[in-house]
Amino acid sequence: MAVYTEVTDEALRAFLAAYPLGALRAFRGIAEGVENSNYALQTEAGDFILTLYEKRVDPRELPWFLGLMEHLAARGIDCPLPVKARDGQALRTLAGRPAAICTFLAGVWPRRVRPEHCAPLGAALARLHLAGADFHEVRPNGLGPAAWGPLLDRCRPGGDAVQPGLVAELDGALAGILATWPVPGALPTGQIHADLFPDNVFFLDGPEGKPRVSGLIDFYFACTDLLAYDIAVCLNAWCFEPDGSYNVTKAHALLSAYQRLRPLSEAERKALPVLCRGASIRFLLTRLYDWTATPAGALVTRKDPLEYLRKLRFFARAEGPASLGL
Numbered sequence: 001m002a003v004y005t006e007v008t009d010e011a012l013r014a015f016l017a018a019y020p021l022g023a024l025r026a027f028r029g030i031a032e033g034v035e036n037s038n039y040a041l042q043t044e045a046g047d048f049i050l051t052l053y054e055k056r057v058d059p060r061e062l063p064w065f066l067g068l069m070e071h072l073a074a075r076g077i078d079c080p081l082p083v084k085a086r087d088g089q090a091l092r093t094l095a096g097r098p099a100a101i102c103t104f105l106a107g108v109w110p111r112r113v114r115p116e117h118c119a120p121l122g123a124a125l126a127r128l129h130l131a132g133a134d135f136h137e138v139r140p141n142g143l144g145p146a147a148w149g150p151l152l153d154r155c156r157p158g159g160d161a162v163q164p165g166l167v168a169e170l171d172g173a174l175a176g177i178l179a180t181w182p183v184p185g186a187l188p189t190g191q192i193h194a195d196l197f198p199d200n201v202f203f204l205d206g207p208e209g210k211p212r213v214s215g216l217i218d219f220y221f222a223c224t225d226l227l228a229y230d231i232a233v234c235l236n237a238w239c240f241e242p243d244g245s246y247n248v249t250k251a252h253a254l255l256s257a258y259q260r261l262r263p264l265s266e267a268e269r270k271a272l273p274v275l276c277r278g279a280s281i282r283f284l285l286t287r288l289y290d291w292t293a294t295p296a297g298a299l300v301t302r303k304d305p306l307e308y309l310r311k312l313r314f315f316a317r318a319e320g321p322a323s324l325g326l
């Protein structure tokens with residue numbers, strides 16, 4: 001459920017009057033998503049997405065996110081393009097919240113990931129990294145390694161109720177990850193998506209019925225960080241089966257397609273296992289925090305933190321980059 005802020009017909013029509021998009025034909029709230037309120041809009045000019053940014057997004061950061069999407073779209077990445085109103089501004093206010101209209105992307109996200117999705121995903125990720133190379137404004141990763149210790153501290157009171165011994169296990173895992181995390185400057189950095197999960201990647205059928213990526217959405221965790229960390233996020237999110245096993249075929253397809261466009265350096269290859277453990281603990285911790293801090297009955301879908309504990313354990317046992325599909 002993600003319509004936190006209701007928008008009346010009258011408010012929307014007044015808001016739209018600032019845009020060169022013609023009259024409103026239809027609009028409806030979109031239930032999917034967890035962070036912001038999203039509405040599908042149809043106007044005389046076509047289909048759009050209206051987003052009202054909710055409490056977890058810092059309004060001061062919105063120009064960076066919208067600027068990145070504009071930059072990437074101008075370089076041929078199929079991502080939402082913020083639509084400017086007649087006064088040239090894409091970021092406005094609606095129902096008391098910061099709001100923007102973006103272009104609508106066709107396609108559907110895969111409810112069940114197949115190996116055929118992973119090569120197009122890898123290529124799309126590499127294209128995203130290459131297209132971001134000349135976007136020079138830096139946004140530090142607010143959910144990077146420096147944030148994991150404080151986040152774990154906030155989970156201490158409730159963590160062991162989710163699974164006995166969890167907090168001690170995470171203390172040990174985090175210490176190991178931080179001790180071997182790449183030092184600044186050791187690996188290529190750039191603009192990363194940082195949350196490229198299946199629900200943020202749309203596909204359409206391409207030639208011979210093979211899936212092709214039609215859109216990447218939800219850039220609101222995007223930041224400037226290690227490019228290979230973005231790959232580690234995708235290996236976590238795309239390459240495990242429902243039974244918890246790692247699908248090396250999917251991982252190999254993803255990594256090979258990525259490397260055809262942006263080959264990894266030796267240092268990136270060596271660092272991939274620890275980056276994967278870092279990505280596991282990042283999603284484990286935000287899910288654990290949400291699990292323990294969300295009041296029962298809140299209109300938010302809580303995601304299972306223990307799914308990422310199983311992934312973390314897998315990566316901790318993995319013997320080198322080759323076992324991850326490199």
Ligand SMILES: Nc1ncnc2c1ncn2[C@@H]1O[C@H](COP(=O)(O)OP(=O)(O)O)[C@@H](O)[C@H]1O
Pocket residue numbers: 002030032033034035036037038049080102103104105106199200217218219220
């Ligand atoms: N540009 C877009 N084109 C088409 N659908 C979109 C677009 N942006 C968002 N959506 C729809 O809205 C849903 C939630 O968007 P998302 O950005 O993931 O929200 P949240 O940031 O709240 O998690 C998506 O699953 C998709 O159905």
Ligand SMILES: N[C@@H](CCOP(=O)(O)O)C(=O)O
Pocket residue numbers: 033034035195197199200218283286287303
């Ligand atoms: N991908 C994260 C949650 C972020 O949600 P999104 O709807 O904004 O992608 C997770 O799975 O924990």
